[in-house]
Amino acid sequence: MQFPRGFHTLADEVYKEVKYVPGRFEVHEHHIRVYAGDHDTGGILRARRPARLLDHSILTPELATAIFNARYVNAVPLKRLSEEFLRNDVSIPRQDMAGWMIRIHEYYLGPVHDRMKKELLKSHHLHCDESPFTMPEHGKEYMWVCHSPGGDGGVPVYLYEYPGPRGTDALRELLEGYQGTLVTNGHQVYHTMADEHPDDLKAAGCWAHASADTRRLLRLPVKTGPQPRPRRLRRRQPAGSPPYIMWTTCIKTHQPVRGLRTGKDP
Numbered sequence: 001m002q003f004p005r006g007f008h009t010l011a012d013e014v015y016k017e018v019k020y021v022p023g024r025f026e027v028h029e030h031h032i033r034v035y036a037g038d039h040d041t042g043g044i045l046r047a048r049r050p051a052r053l054l055d056h057s058i059l060t061p062e063l064a065t066a067i068f069n070a071r072y073v074n075a076v077p078l079k080r081l082s083e084e085f086l087r088n089d090v091s092i093p094r095q096d097m098a099g100w101m102i103r104i105h106e107y108y109l110g111p112v113h114d115r116m117k118k119e120l121l122k123s124h125h126l127h128c129d130e131s132p133f134t135m136p137e138h139g140k141e142y143m144w145v146c147h148s149p150g151g152d153g154g155v156p157v158y159l160y161e162y163p164g165p166r167g168t169d170a171l172r173e174l175l176e177g178y179q180g181t182l183v184t185n186g187h188q189v190y191h192t193m194a195d196e197h198p199d200d201l202k203a204a205g206c207w208a209h210a211s212a213d214t215r216r217l218l219r220l221p222v223k224t225g226p227q228p229r230p231r232r233l234r235r236r237q238p239a240g241s242p243p244y245i246m247w248t249t250c251i252k253t254h255q256p257v258r259g260l261r262t263g264k265d266p
Contacts, residue, residue, distance in 0.1 A: 023066065025090050054107070059100050067097050068104075113159070120157045123148030125181040125204070128174075128190065130166055142166045144174055168192050175201075 033047040053059050070076040078094035085092050120126065127147040135141050141164045150156040163170035168189045175182075175193070179200040184190045186205070194203040 025085075025088060028060075054100065054103055057100065064100065064104060067100065071097075071101070116157050116159055119154065120146055120148045120159050121175070121178045122154060123150075123157075123180060125149075125183060126175075126178070127183045127206075128171075129185065130187065132166075138164070142170070144170065146174065 030050065032049055035045040037043065053061055053064060067078075067081065070081050071078060078097050082092055082094045082097065125148075127149070128144070130142045130144045132140055132142055141162075144161050144163065146157075146159050146161075148154065148157045161174055163173060166187075166189070171189050171193055181202045181204050182190050182194070183204050183206055190203045194201045
């Protein structure tokens with residue numbers, strides 16, 4: 001016997017395991033009362049239906065959330081998602097899911113986007129940038145993003161828009177009616193728009209971009225003539241060289257400007 005003199009209980013040893021519970025589908029059947037007058041009088045009267053996410057659709061908020069998360073957070077194609085649903089005996093064509101996402105944007109997300117843009121344009125300065133990506137049907141196109149840092153009673157806003165091109169027309173549509181300062185990279189369209197509205201719009205350079213560009217200059221060799229590939233460069237510009245002075249100036253100037261990220265003047 002292991003405990004000839006008796007025993008007492010100690011604290012339990014506790015360990016944990018993680019169990020995965022796959023998502024499941026539930027079909028909810030709703031019954032709506034329908035009334036008709038006796039002897040064909042009074043027509044037909046139906047009880048009020050519960051509010052639905054989309055009229056005449058099987059879509060529920062839970063299903064919409066699952067599709068939205070899979071497609072736009074985890075980048076799962078709708079075709080693959082439709083096939084996954086079918087393996088659970090639920091047939092939802094990808095065309096239906098795409099249509100649902102469009103209607104949800106029109107009915108719900110569109111007004112939210114418009115309100116965010118209205119708040120964005122109140123800011124006394126904006127950070128803007130454009131990022132390239134490839135569309136199978138159209139080739140290289142651009143996604144634009146604008147950020148207002150908040151402050152002065154406002155809230156920070158990040159707004160993405162997809163006009164497609166990178167030209168001035170896209171920026172005009174994005175910032176129509178804006179008055180303030182644009183903190184951007186050196187893309188010419190920002191300066192073109194500022195020149196078109198000199199009393200309302202100012203184009204300010206971005207110290208982060210200026211610092212990065214100047215840092216690249218520091219990697220250039222001092223000597224002229226044919227140079228090796230950049231990855232093989234060993235020499236750096238000396239501390240007293242113009243590129244080095246430019247870089248240190250950018251760093252010193254960028255420090256107080258960081259206060260603008262919170263909407264406060266430096």
